[in-house]
Amino acid sequence: QVQLVESGGGLVQAGGSLRLSCAASGGTIGRYGMGWFRQAPGKEREFVARISSSGVVLRYADSVKGRFTISRDNAKKTVYLQMNSLKPQDTAVYYCATGAGGGYDYWGQGTQVTVSS
Numbered sequence: 001q002v003q004l005v006e007s008g009g010g011l012v013q014a015g016g017s018l019r020l021s022c023a024a025s026g027g028t029i030g031r032y033g034m035g036w037f038r039q040a041p042g043k044e045r046e047f048v049a050r051i052s053s054s055g056v057v058l059r060y061a062d063s064v065k066g067r068f069t070i071s072r073d074n075a076k077k078t079v080y081l082q083m084n085s086l087k088p089q090d091t092a093v094y095y096c097a098t099g100a101g102g103g104y105d106y107w108g109q110g111t112q113v114t115v116s117s
Contacts, residue, residue, distance in 0.1 A: 002027040002106040004096050009111030012086055016115070020081040022096030022108055030074040033057075035104060036081045038092035038113075048094070049081060064090075086115045 008020040022034070033052045039045040049070040050059045058070055069082040079096055091114050099105030 002029065002098060004098065004106055004108035006094065006096055006108045006111040009094060009113045011114045011116065014086060014088055014115055014117050016086050017082070017084045018086065018113060020083065020094055020096075020111060020113070022079040022081075024077040024079075024098065027106075029077050029098060032098045032100060033102060034072060034079045034096060034098045036070060036079075036094060036096055037104075038090075038094045039110075040089075040092040043092075045095070051079065083113070086113075088115045088117045091115050 003025045005023045006020060008018060010018060012018055031053050033050055035050040036048040037045050038048050048061050048064055049068055051070045051072050055072050060068060067085045072079045093110040093112050095108055095110045097104035097107045
């Protein structure tokens with residue numbers, strides 16, 4: 001059973017930066033792509049970024065391109081989301097997720113990111 005634990009969220013002013021981490025345990029995480037999602041109050045959960053198992057293929061939502069960077073360290077079983085130039089509209093609970101076959105079967109509990117204007 002794969003378990004994911006996010007950390008690194010917090011309160012930051014607009015224009016600031018945060019680095020989220022997602023630590024995985026159980027399973028062979030290195031074989032799976034991993035993604036970050038977010039859910040703002042009153043809104044549906046939305047895709048943020050994805051990284052392939054090898055770390056070579058990256059994909060981003062248009063809203064975060066050029067500001068966010070996803071990376072992974074398979075030896076540490078950890079995925080990161082570096083968030084720069086944060087905007088108030090980035091405020092949300094951020095979740096990491098992974099699964100076989102490009103899907104997302106396993107989810108973390110989320111970490112709150114709040115960006116003040």
